[in-house]
Amino acid sequence: MTTGKQRVDGQPAFLLQAHPYRETSLVVDVFSRDFGRIGLVARGAKRPRSQLRGVLVEFQPLDLGWFGAGELRTLARAEWQRAWPMLSGPRLLLGYYLNELLQRLMVRDDAHPALFDLYAEAVQKLALAPAETVRHEALLRGFEKALLRELGYGLTLDHDANGDALDPQARYVYKPELGLLEGEGSGDDVSMTGAQALALHEDDYADAQVARLAKTLMRVLIAHYLQGQELRTRRVFIELQDL
Amino acid sequence: MNTGVLDELVSALRCLPSVGPKSAQRMAFHLLQRDRAGADRLARALGDALTRLHNCARCNTFTELEVCERCSSPRRDASQLCVVETPADMLMMEQTHSYSGLYFCLMGRIAPLEGVGPKELRLDRLLERAADPAVREVILATNFTNEGEATAHYLGEMLRARGLAVTRIARGLPVGGELEHTDIGTIAQALSERRPA
């Protein structure tokens, strides 16, 4: 989306990350519904009495207004649309992981309203759903798959790379950019049966082996598209589990 | 004119938080032109601080001693250990005059997006400190930001797993606060953390 000098108001958005900027300001990386990921300067937001301090918070549905063009626009106003409880514990770490995926895989100024809605839904679940009803793994895999699809890296899991129907009993390997190729594969290849591929296609992670497979497949694909960049939130999450 | 020394001073001043190139230049000119005595004092103070101050072996804040005065004071209650993010937070706690226990200062917080985890924070030192048999309760007083909450959660898990009683400072409406003039985030959180009356 091209952006001339413009004024935007009433835009649903989430804060992904805030950085200190100059003496008293913040630069915020936000994911907005209709303008995608953008950078905004929040003037004076670091002053002790700034009303923005308590508003610019991750994992809360925000309503933003801004003006200007280019790399850094200027935040004009920010309010909470409503107030969700803060994320806590492992859910907070999952939230940070979603933010990092968006920051590293989604370019700036590229609108993805459907992905925005999925993100909002995922964060809302992490914030509001009772602990016992949220299956973290399924939530993550669903979001990762949707993210890749929305960014144009969609997976094809219901037929093979030649467009042929899958044989549930046969073995396949998944190759990034290509899809499923029949064969045993070797070493680092992600290999699965046709039946498992179909379960992945349906987002059906009830089978523990399929759930593990989904995790491995997503890790390999995301690493492929990250081109060697480290996912900091994943490393920190693993280190925290080991405490 | 060779300005290598001046450039070095300006770029050195930029290591201060929130100091950009313009402010750094203004500071450098001010020190050199208008306040050379102040500059000399600053240089000495920095040198002294760097050579004489280090982290207290008990609370991790800065001290000239091996163990700071507060940590070695017999008047402090050694059964309570309060964990804060920064020395400034510790000073605020002290200003309340309602806490007489000891402290551990993390000098930071867990910040997943910045890659700051348990290793970068050196949480092993807190574990070692909390393992002192005199400690009966660890009070988590990290900020009520998302990062402060993540820090408190994992510290809580880690310390409880080692048999310690762990508490978290409470949050809610400010003292003297009226609902009408309170932000909705605070009200929502206070509602979700309501307690029996």
Ligand SMILES: [Zn+2]
């Ligand atoms: Zn001390």
